[in-house]
Amino acid sequence: MDEVRLNTVVFDFDGTLARLNIDFHLMRQAILKLIGRWGITPGNPDVSYVLEMIHESETLLSSQSLHDARAFSSEAFRIIESIEIRAAENGELFEWTRELFIGLHAANIHTGIITRNCTKAVFTVFPDIANHCDVVICRDDIERVKPHPDHLNRALIQLGSRPCDTLMVGDHPLDVEAGRTSGAWSAGVLTGRHSREDFIRSGAHWVLNRASDLLETIRP
Ligand SMILES: [Mg+2]
The missing domain is CATH 3.40.50.1000 (HAD superfamily/HAD-like)
Incomplete structure (x- = not known):
């Protein structure tokens, strides 16, 4: 240097x-569960990061319903933020x-x-x-x-x-x-x-x- x-x-x-100390595995599992509940089939299985998974799923949903896409996204961010904030409180x-x-x-x-x-x-x-x-x-x-x-x-x-x-x-x-x-x-x-x-x-x-x-x- x-x-x-x-x-x-x-x-x-x-x-x-x-x-x-963020539990990325827990975060990923929670988002995958949410994606499953919304019946979304991710187009790109290589998308492995949680934020990109949320973004891709939101895009897929928005082609059917903008309302559903927004509802999914706000639920997804609520889930990850609660995990992040819990980690921060102990961080x-x-x-x-x-x-x-x-x-x-x-x-x-x-x-x-x-x-x-x-x-x-x-x-x-x-x-x-x-x-x-x-x-x-x-x-x-x-x-x-x-x-x-x-x-x-x-x-x-x-x-x-x-x-x-x-x-x-x-x-x-x-x-x-x-x-x-x-x-x-x-x-x-x-x-x-x-x-x-x-x-x-x-x-x-x-x-x-x-x-x-x-x-x-x-x-x-
Ligand atoms: Mg880092």
């Missing part, structure tokens, strides 16, 4: 800055997260967070987030979430930063994908559920044990 000059770091939230930031932001700002690095989690859950875990991070864009703030490039691009516009000066940091290969599709640098961190090999396979430029390692390696 020494050879690259960066002025911006955008982080994922769960598993990157906060302990990951916590990593002990070094606030220090990390303080250190980055001292090095004149702009900071952002982009997350597929809902605003309420993120602010439950990190109530003073606005004192630490320049831009926070949660699922509720944007139509197309990462890995769609809109999510990171929106953060960069708000920060006034260029992708080539930006590092995207996350605990999931989709964070690496988000960085790549926007033309940013990317680093995987091992504080979630993915291994070094997963990140190397997904094309991450760097793999760090944890996000706070940036303080030792980043050069403004």
Whole structure:
């Protein structure tokens, strides 16, 4: 990382800055059950992420009834939000997260967070987030979430930063994908559920044990 000059770091939230305790398996099962109850047959069995499953099912339903599509979607989001908020109430930031932001700002690095989690859950875990991070864009703030490039691009516009000066940091290969599709640098961190090999396979430029390692390696 020494050879690259960066002025911006955008982080994922769960598993990157906060302990990951969302039960994605439970979430997925609950949404699959809901999809079954609505009699929807997903067109693309490869769609594995919950938000994309909801979106695809909503689109399928909307071809028959806009009313049904909206009813399905609001029920689906109620289910996942209740799981996210319960996880947030029992969740916590990593002990070094606030220090990390303080250190980055001292090095004149702009900071952002982009997350597929809902605003309420993120602010439950990190109530003073606005004192630490320049831009926070949660699922509720944007139509197309990462890995769609809109999510990171929106953060960069708000920060006034260029992708080539930006590092995207996350605990999931989709964070690496988000960085790549926007033309940013990317680093995987091992504080979630993915291994070094997963990140190397997904094309991450760097793999760090944890996000706070940036303080030792980043050069403004
Ligand atoms: Mg994450």
